[in-house]
Amino acid sequence: MNIGNEAQFQIYQMRLNGRYRGEPLCISHEDWVARAKEALSPEAFWYLAGGSGRGETMRANEEAFAKWRIVPRVFRDVAERDLAVELFGERLPYPVLLAPIGVQSILHPNGERAACRGAARLGVPYIVSSASTYRMEDIAQAAPDATLWFQLYWSRDRAVTESFVRRAEATGCKAIVVTLDTPMMAWRERDLERAYLPFLLGEGLGNYLSDPAFRSRLRRPPEEDPTSAILLWTQIFGNPSLTWADFDWLRQTTKLPLLLKGILHPDDAEEAFRRGVDGIIVSNHGGRQVDGAVAALDALVSIRSRLGPDRVVLMDGGIRRGADVFKAIALGANAVLVGRLYGYGLAVDGERGVETVVRHLLADFDLTMALAGHASVASIDARALTPAKAP
Numbered sequence: 001m002n003i004g005n006e007a008q009f010q011i012y013q014m015r016l017n018g019r020y021r022g023e024p025l026c027i028s029h030e031d032w033v034a035r036a037k038e039a040l041s042p043e044a045f046w047y048l049a050g051g052s053g054r055g056e057t058m059r060a061n062e063e064a065f066a067k068w069r070i071v072p073r074v075f076r077d078v079a080e081r082d083l084a085v086e087l088f089g090e091r092l093p094y095p096v097l098l099a100p101i102g103v104q105s106i107l108h109p110n111g112e113r114a115a116c117r118g119a120a121r122l123g124v125p126y127i128v129s130s131a132s133t134y135r136m137e138d139i140a141q142a143a144p145d146a147t148l149w150f151q152l153y154w155s156r157d158r159a160v161t162e163s164f165v166r167r168a169e170a171t172g173c174k175a176i177v178v179t180l181d182t183p184m185m186a187w188r189e190r191d192l193e194r195a196y197l198p199f200l201l202g203e204g205l206g207n208y209l210s211d212p213a214f215r216s217r218l219r220r221p222p223e224e225d226p227t228s229a230i231l232l233w234t235q236i237f238g239n240p241s242l243t244w245a246d247f248d249w250l251r252q253t254t255k256l257p258l259l260l261k262g263i264l265h266p267d268d269a270e271e272a273f274r275r276g277v278d279g280i281i282v283s284n285h286g287g288r289q290v291d292g293a294v295a296a297l298d299a300l301v302s303i304r305s306r307l308g309p310d311r312v313v314l315m316d317g318g319i320r321r322g323a324d325v326f327k328a329i330a331l332g333a334n335a336v337l338v339g340r341l342y343g344y345g346l347a348v349d350g351e352r353g354v355e356t357v358v359r360h361l362l363a364d365f366d367l368t369m370a371l372a373g374h375a376s377v378a379s380i381d382a383r384a385l386t387p388a389k390a391p
């Protein structure tokens, strides 16, 4: 059975076999947000839900999807749908990956270990953040059959950066995502209001505190002197002095597929491929960095039009429902990443919450695809959309 029909069936089956107790189930995105808000402290909730500045870009990410309408086709045999896509020679069951989110212990005690297991149950790749609470090795061990990618925050300390790459390779990560939009945190009003930065509590340093290169810089091990370790981390975390010449070094140091995340300008997209990247992720960090930055979906359109059809272009920002996935693919994304969406699932119900919220997204996407007249992801292109008429 296709995942859309199966997920609906599963829900109605709970009613048939008496497991449904009368409370509304968590289905819509708004339900998940509301439940997560109940489950989390205000700092934790706003760490996840907040954006930078006045939240313009975060809002624009979601609103950009409403500027397009799907134009369904009929008589096209959509009884069996193929949702798979191929990326770097590997088959993904769906055109969806879980975006890197730092410090997931804020959302659930098992953090990344739970989220990654939820992803693995669906065969959806999970991108481990450099700033994960748990070490990448522990996350891999918690979910042996997960498909992992590693997200690199390029440290001011090149030895740490290289060590992270080597560890990602040894851990079996299938690709490296270099995030370029966060060499420092933006002006995040929600966090600043509460003087909240998870690292000051020593959370989110799993990969650093366990790293031989990082540890070699400390006079005493972090177990004995956590404050000095945290201080060192604040000094080396981000590297705002990087240029394309540094990228050439990274390109030579690994054979893994390399993607740049946080690309918004078509000139940068072009330069990235000239320098030998395998793919880019069009992203404004979920509206958490430059407030006022272009919406990710709008940037996708200009970047795809500059690059032509053959380059691997992923996007993230504002994906909340199946139709959003459909529209991003129609506008040229090979696949999309979801961030906050699974963060809410993790906060509400750990591993099972992540699995459920992502399963529902995939189900919604599958049904949208079918009802729009597409039996495969490959058949979705810009002809499936029309601009929405201005009100």
Ligand SMILES: Cc1cc2nc3c(=O)[nH]c(=O)nc-3n(C[C@H](O)[C@H](O)[C@H](O)COP(=O)(O)O)c2cc1C
Pocket: 047, 048, 049, 061, 099, 100, 101, 102, 103, 129, 130, 131, 151, 179, 261, 283, 284, 285, 286, 287, 288, 316, 317, 318, 319, 337, 338, 339, 340, 341, 343
């Ligand atoms: C709480 C939170 C933490 C994040 N941490 C990271 C991170 O460590 N590394 C990274 O590259 N992106 C990080 N991001 C950005 C996401 O990878 C992604 O770009 C963004 O969430 C996509 O937008 P969406 O939340 O609307 O789906 C984070 C996002 C959130 C919400």
Ligand SMILES: O=C(O)C(=O)c1ccccc1
Pocket: 101, 102, 103, 131, 182, 204, 285, 288
């Ligand atoms: O909060 C974020 O968006 C983010 O990217 C991040 C960076 C470092 C640590 C934790 C989260």
